[in-house]
Amino acid sequence: MKADNSESLYPNAVLLVQDLSLVLGGQTLFEEVSFVVDEGEIAIIIGPNGAGKTMLIKTILNLRQPAAGSVTIFGRDHRQLGDFHDRIGYMPQRLDFDRTFPITVYEVLLLKLKDAGFWLRSAGPREKILTALAKVRGENLIDRRVGQLSGGELQRILLAYALLTEPELLVLDEPVAGVDVTGEETFYELIHNLQKNEQLTVLMVSHDLDVVYRYADQVLCLNRRLLCRGAPRQVLREDTLEQTYGSYAGAYHHNHH
Amino acid sequence: MPDSVVQLLPFLEYPFMQRALLVGLAIGFLCATIGVYVTLRSMAFFSDAIAHAALAGIALGVIFGIAPVPAAVLFTLVIAVGITYLTFHTELSSDTVIGVFFSGSLALGVLLIGMQEGYQTDLLSYLFGDILAVTRLDVLLALGLAALVMTVLFMRSGLLVKIAFNRDLAAVEGVRVVTWDYIFMTLLALTVAVSLKTVGIILVSALIIVPAAAARNVAPNFRVLMLLSILVGVVSAVSGLIGSYYLNTPSGPTIVLVSIGLFVLSFAARRR
Numbered sequence: 001m002k003a004d005n006s007e008s009l010y011p012n013a014v015l016l017v018q019d020l021s022l023v024l025g026g027q028t029l030f031e032e033v034s035f036v037v038d039e040g041e042i043a044i045i046i047g048p049n050g051a052g053k054t055m056l057i058k059t060i061l062n063l064r065q066p067a068a069g070s071v072t073i074f075g076r077d078h079r080q081l082g083d084f085h086d087r088i089g090y091m092p093q094r095l096d097f098d099r100t101f102p103i104t105v106y107e108v109l110l111l112k113l114k115d116a117g118f119w120l121r122s123a124g125p126r127e128k129i130l131t132a133l134a135k136v137r138g139e140n141l142i143d144r145r146v147g148q149l150s151g152g153e154l155q156r157i158l159l160a161y162a163l164l165t166e167p168e169l170l171v172l173d174e175p176v177a178g179v180d181v182t183g184e185e186t187f188y189e190l191i192h193n194l195q196k197n198e199q200l201t202v203l204m205v206s207h208d209l210d211v212v213y214r215y216a217d218q219v220l221c222l223n224r225r226l227l228c229r230g231a232p233r234q235v236l237r238e239d240t241l242e243q244t245y246g247s248y249a250g251a252y253h254h255n256h257h
Numbered sequence: 258m259p260d261s262v263v264q265l266l267p268f269l270e271y272p273f274m275q276r277a278l279l280v281g282l283a284i285g286f287l288c289a290t291i292g293v294y295v296t297l298r299s300m301a302f303f304s305d306a307i308a309h310a311a312l313a314g315i316a317l318g319v320i321f322g323i324a325p326v327p328a329a330v331l332f333t334l335v336i337a338v339g340i341t342y343l344t345f346h347t348e349l350s351s352d353t354v355i356g357v358f359f360s361g362s363l364a365l366g367v368l369l370i371g372m373q374e375g376y377q378t379d380l381l382s383y384l385f386g387d388i389l390a391v392t393r394l395d396v397l398l399a400l401g402l403a404a405l406v407m408t409v410l411f412m413r414s415g416l417l418v419k420i421a422f423n424r425d426l427a428a429v430e431g432v433r434v435v436t437w438d439y440i441f442m443t444l445l446a447l448t449v450a451v452s453l454k455t456v457g458i459i460l461v462s463a464l465i466i467v468p469a470a471a472a473r474n475v476a477p478n479f480r481v482l483m484l485l486s487i488l489v490g491v492v493s494a495v496s497g498l499i500g501s502y503y504l505n506t507p508s509g510p511t512i513v514l515v516s517i518g519l520f521v522l523s524f525a526a527r528r529r
């Protein structure tokens with residue numbers, strides 16, 4: 001019943017988060033987080049280290065079990081997405097994998113295509129994979145070993161992986177952690193252009209207020225609780241930033257104005 | 258057996274060698290295939306632990322009058338599930354949990370075996386593998402189980418690689434990663450059971466780990482990794498069995514030493 005109510009309240013919602021709390025090992029990582037991301041929107045989560053940003057993303061994606069609250073994606077409970085899984089592209093912050101794992105970019109992307117036989121080389125999947133790689137300007141990486149990629153290249157491959165099944169919702173966890181500034185610029189531009197061209201809805205984590213001002217339709221300030229939410233120019237004020245970042249707010253503020 | 262073949266490969270004259278080689282082929286293939294996933298998931302210690310747990314299973318089988326190999330399968334499954342459950346549900350690290358179960362089940366196995374009189378000679382064949390002990394039923398059981406495990410491994414290889422590569426990515430795509438952890442463990446327990454009589458409890462995990470490790474030294478991609486691992490596994494099992502026939506050595510150690518030799522070669526030729 002609750003889901004029906006929320007759907008009529010938020011007709012354009014792709015993602016609906018209600019009173020979400022996560023407790024791990026007796027420690028509350030975040031609590032009572034509620035927000036809505038509408039279709040075609042870019043929503044950016046900001047907050048200091050340890051604010052619970054990554055855990056919030058993981059809980060939304062049903063990778064962690066919340067202590068309370070609910071998550072609805074495309075109108076379905078996130079635990080029962082069924083074939084809607086294909087409509088979500090996820091890019092983790094760091095790819096936890098063994099760098100010596102002998103697997104090529106082509107093989108990794110092939111894993112995402114459920115109907116493509118993993119052992120048969122055929123033209124169909126390769127073409128699909130090349131199309132996804134072209135979106136991130138990574139066609140030349142197709143036969144490289146994943147372990148040999150630079151940080152920026154690996155991120156583009158992960159983005160191609162997320163885009164492969166042509167998702168409608170893209171969830172990106174701090175996509176530029178560990179990439180140099182020029183690399184950062186192009187990566188956000190890439191996401192921004194993709195979002196416009198493909199009518200994507202984007203939820204991402206960022207630590208960069210410049211990026212937030214430039215690209216976000218909605219900013220979510222997180223520090224254990226949601227401390228502000230709305231259009232960046234309306235809600236990012238000295239007081240909300242100080243609440244979110246504590247004494248470091250001044251430094252953050254200063255850097256970007 | 259045609260005369261010309263027997264002249265070239267005289268050991269094929271003996272039915273026990275025919276049976277041993279059939280089982281050897283099957284387990285070489287099987288251990289090397291599952292070994293690729295075991296090494297990618299850093300589960301070498303886990304596979305060693307459940308292999309050693311098989312000892313207690315065999316002893317329990319003897320005590321309760323159940324066939325030793327099925328009893329070993331059941332017991333290793335219990336241990337495998339126990340390890341996984343505790344790793345998920347406590348703060349203990351997985352190698353600590355494995356260590357507890359490893360020593361516990363091994364101690365239980367030795368204790369139970371010690372209580373049995375006159376069982377010691379048979380025990381040695383389970384510990385180190387004895388090709389003379391391989392019966393026709395063992396051959397059928399080994400081939401059947403190997404076929405079953407191989408079917409699941411190859412039909413679901415994409416899914417297994419995906420989980421090994423990154424669990425979160427797999428889970429976001431709707432893969433039931435925990436369910437597949439339990440399925441994978443069942444397959445591993447079956448693999449160990451199939452290999453008991455030929456390679457033995459002590460060294461079965463070597464035949465699982467070493468071919469995949471050797472292949473990893475040189476493989477440029479996953480397909481080649483799998484093919485080379487299988488090649489090393491089959492060559493080690495078959496030539497190890499033939500070697501043990503001529504040298505009159507236990508089959509398990511002979512097979513494992515051949516695979517170690519191949520590992521050294523691949524290390525020398527490794528990709529840098």
